[in-house]
Amino acid sequence: NAGVMQNPRHLVRRRGQEARLRCSPMKGHSHVYWYRQLPEEGLKFMVYLQKENIIDESGMPKERFSAEFPKEGPSILRIQQVVRGDSAAYFCASSPPLPREATGELFFGEGSRLTVL
Amino acid sequence: AQTVTQSQPEMSVQEAETVTLSCTYDTSESDYYLFWYKQPPSRQMILVIRQEAYKQQNATENRFSVNFQKAAKSFSLKISDSQLGDAAMYFCAYNRGRYDMRFGAGTRLTVKP
Numbered sequence: 001n002a003g004v005m006q007n008p009r010h011l012v013r014r015r016g017q018e019a020r021l022r023c024s025p026m027k028g029h030s031h032v033y034w035y036r037q038l039p040e041e042g043l044k045f046m047v048y049l050q051k052e053n054i055i056d057e058s059g060m061p062k063e064r065f066s067a068e069f070p071k072e073g074p075s076i077l078r079i080q081q082v083v084r085g086d087s088a089a090y091f092c093a094s095s096p097p098l099p100r101e102a103t104g105e106l107f108f109g110e111g112s113r114l115t116v117l
Numbered sequence: 118a119q120t121v122t123q124s125q126p127e128m129s130v131q132e133a134e135t136v137t138l139s140c141t142y143d144t145s146e147s148d149y150y151l152f153w154y155k156q157p158p159s160r161q162m163i164l165v166i167r168q169e170a171y172k173q174q175n176a177t178e179n180r181f182s183v184n185f186q187k188a189a190k191s192f193s194l195k196i197s198d199s200q201l202g203d204a205a206m207y208f209c210a211y212n213r214g215r216y217d218m219r220f221g222a223g224t225r226l227t228v229k230p
Contacts (some may be wrong), residue, residue, distance in 0.1 A: 040223075042199035042221050102171075104150030104218075110159065110161045
């Protein structure tokens, strides 16, 4: 049973370019979450999606960042016109639908490290 | 707002000895979940142990156990018989059963041979 798959593991972009990070949740999971981890810090919540719906994007920067989870295919975190401050590790997590609340657990991918030159 | 505080940026322990990592949290909820995640150099987030707030009994997973003090909002992790493979960043996390899991800043654990 494959875990949460993220790609690419490492991505290098120049300032002003676009970054796209992909996440395939665990089999049977319909909820996807994106977190950002700055160096020497914990993970910060960005967005929570279900298939074709953004449930909560309160942790997303208001500009340049967007996320989607289409009916078919992986979830995508898109960062337009990247700046050096976007350099971080971006983690995707997934969880099953109810009764997920019975455990509260999220299952994490290995992360995608974005470096902006 | 819920916050999670880990007051020990770094800890070290001798192999085979015991170490305790501290975590406190702030919440007005009565039902929630607490977690310790381990992040080795590979950066994979690995669940170490989970505690439901409504359970008074402290969770235990092999060499890992917690001391959950609900009134004090404290959730410490004890690692017994430390092994070299335990060296990692450890994150305490809080989740009230919804999606916005909150993490502490982490404690870097070094295990000395």
